[in-house]
Amino acid sequence: MFPVKLKTVYDIIFIIILAVLYNLSFSPFDFKFTIYLSLIGYFFLIYDKEKTLAMKYSFIYGFFIYLIGVSWIFNSLYDYGGKNYILSSLMTFIFISLLASFFILIGYIFNKDIRKYQKIILPAYVASLWTIIEILRSNILGGFPWLLVGTSQVNFIYNNIFSLFGTYFISFITVILSIIFFLILYEREKIYYLKYFLSIFLLVIFTNTLVFHRDMNKDKDLRVSIIQPNIKPTYKYNTKNLNEIKKVIYNMSKHSKDSDLIIYPETVIPELYDDKEDTYEKILSQEKKILISGIFRKDTNTNKIFNSMLVIGKNTSIYDKRKLVPFGEFTPFPKLFIPIASMLNIPMSNLSEGDSNSSEIILDKFIIHPLICYESAYPNLISQKDLSKPEVIVVLSNDSWFGQSLAPYQHLQISQTRALEFNKYILRAANTGISAVIDNHGNIKKTVELNQRGHLNEIFRVKTGKTPYSRFGDYPILVLIFAIMISALYLCKKNER
CATH class of the missing domain: 3.60.110.10 (Carbon-nitrogen hydrolase)
Structure with missing residues (x-):
């Protein structure tokens, strides 16, 4: 076993690697699958941790994602704001820290205590929580909808589904597939989670073959x-x-x-x-x-x-x-x-x-x-x-x-x-x-x-x-998330009786 301090250093290095993988899925790199590796690794890191440590690691994960992905904010503040290195660095640090703080809620929920949720609802519950956080981050205090998980999946296996439910739904699907794959690797009920994974994956592939809009002859x-x-x-x-x-x-x-x-x-x-x-x-x-x-x-x-x-x-x-x-x-x-x-x-x-x-x-x-x-x-x-x-x-x-x-x-x-x-x-x-x-x-x-x-x-x-999305916007994904959250709370209370 590693000493505690050395183990922490290794964990942080691992988090930095995960943050790099997260960013590699976005343009100009466009390695679509690396975000799945990043999410699987992140879930693996915090799944067996105490709540406080899971929250800390979640913040660090978010911080390095944005430090790598949106540090260009510093360029504008420094180059066109009077070349003030200290102030530009301070404002960039504060901004990135605010973005990273949204990840703390994931660590608060997803840690060793999460096993109280039934296995059928757990992946959907975590994916719903992730999607809610993306929506909040995109809208609170003016919002910053950058590096959304769904955005990375453009021109991959979801193109027609974008026109059905939009980018937040693609985030939801990407996260739920990642967490189920993690559970296949980690938990004993491998066959159960493999069936779960295949059912969602095949449904996604089938849905993506459909066309949810038609062009009229007025083009x-x-x-x-x-x-x-x-x-x-x-x-x-x-x-x-x-x-x-x-x-x-x-x-x-x-x-x-x-x-x-x-x-x-x-x-x-x-x-x-x-x-x-x-x-x-x-x-x-x-x-x-x-x-x-x-x-x-x-x-x-x-x-x-x-x-x-x-x-x-x-x-x-x-x-x-x-x-x-x-x-x-x-x-x-x-x-x-x-x-x-x-x-x-x-x-x-x-x-x-x-x-x-x-x-x-x-x-x-x-x-x-x-x-x-x-x-x-x-x-x-x-x-x-x-x-x-x-x-x-x-x-x-x-x-x-x-x-x-x-x-x-x-x-x-x-x-x-x-x-x-x-x-x-x-x-x-x-x-x-x-x-x-x-x-x-x-x-x-x-x-x-x-x-x-x-x-x-x-x-x-x-x-x-x-398209369906242009008619209904994000209401369908919000309704889905609400239904999943209510179901998760109900099943959790039922287990406690």
């Missing part, structure tokens, strides 16, 4: 150009470069002569939008087109500043971003964090949220579902209305804040989940990349690679029709 072909100017923030927010940036934007539009739709990324011109701005008018004067661009705009009545999407066609429409990035676009808990945020001095970090009721932009021939950057991680922001016209999801982004990191690849993968859930094409324009056309099956058709200036042109069929 329309659309020619689109997506522009990636590749302008770094340090250059972009230097006012001396404004005219040069406008020239770049105008000149790049010349590659889109045959397009119906031209898309520029988030806040492409680093100044407040003025409807007398002639850059967009010059582009549109070439032919009859629709132009989409990210802008900053100021409401003259309230003096609030918004991160917005401008759509210019026969008429002009503006959509204001509803989900802002914590610390990047607004400061949560102002009394606590504003003194720190003011020292970092990040550009345009005092923005306001848009109207929560705003949603789709209706044009003559099709409908745009607008999402700006961080919003692409929130499927509930996409309208669930029954609309008679073909629909497309447009995502404007600016991942340049995060430098050469995992963030742009992870962000692109999140957009793939939206394409699958809603059976819609996604047109993604990102300032420094990765710009892409994603088809309704979650496949990336064309890209402009990271940190490259370029454009892409694509002709595709804009889809009509609704």
Whole structure:
């Protein structure tokens, strides 16, 4: 036997390996199966531990998952917040610790005491708890729906199931399969758990062969150009470069002569939008087109500043971003964090949220579902209305804040989940990349690679029709979780009698 301290060191090294395996399942690595190995190893580590130790190990597991997966937050805080290493490190540490703290609840429940639950309900109970934690983490205090288990499984064995129940359900299935496999290895009732595993796995495979939506005959072909100017923030927010940036934007539009739709990324011109701005008018004067661009705009009545999407066609429409990035676009808990945020001095970090009721932009021939950057991680922001016209999801982004990191690849993968859930094409324009056309099956058709200036042109069929997920959202998985939790509590009380 190892001494206690040495055993703890080995356990922590094992946890770090598990955290690496967890992250390897996400883009750009896309080793889909490694998240199963990570979860199985995690359950193995805490299953026979006392509650306190299981909670500690769970926190450490979550901490290293996010330290590896989202440490790019430090890049934006440091590079564009005044090069303050100590403050940037402190805020990154606090943020990652808050995310990791959600894992403590798993350790509180899943430890040596969990054997009181009947074996038939135990896997579903733990998977439900995990999914609840993902939902809470995605929504509490603004939310951070990054590195969800379900997101890692894009283009694996669940693609059609995304359109049925969404990403949280895929998280649920992935966790339940992982924990049953762990129980096959660990418990004596191996045949029982093997049957349990095979029944769920085969049901998943069968369900994935079905199609839960149909395309209507109103689909329309659309020619689109997506522009990636590749302008770094340090250059972009230097006012001396404004005219040069406008020239770049105008000149790049010349590659889109045959397009119906031209898309520029988030806040492409680093100044407040003025409807007398002639850059967009010059582009549109070439032919009859629709132009989409990210802008900053100021409401003259309230003096609030918004991160917005401008759509210019026969008429002009503006959509204001509803989900802002914590610390990047607004400061949560102002009394606590504003003194720190003011020292970092990040550009345009005092923005306001848009109207929560705003949603789709209706044009003559099709409908745009607008999402700006961080919003692409929130499927509930996409309208669930029954609309008679073909629909497309447009995502404007600016991942340049995060430098050469995992963030742009992870962000692109999140957009793939939206394409699958809603059976819609996604047109993604990102300032420094990765710009892409994603088809309704979650496949990336064309890209402009990271940190490259370029454009892409694509002709595709804009889809009509609704998926079950676009109609019902996350309600089915919430009902399922509620039923499992009630059943688990009932069976637990029954055993105690």
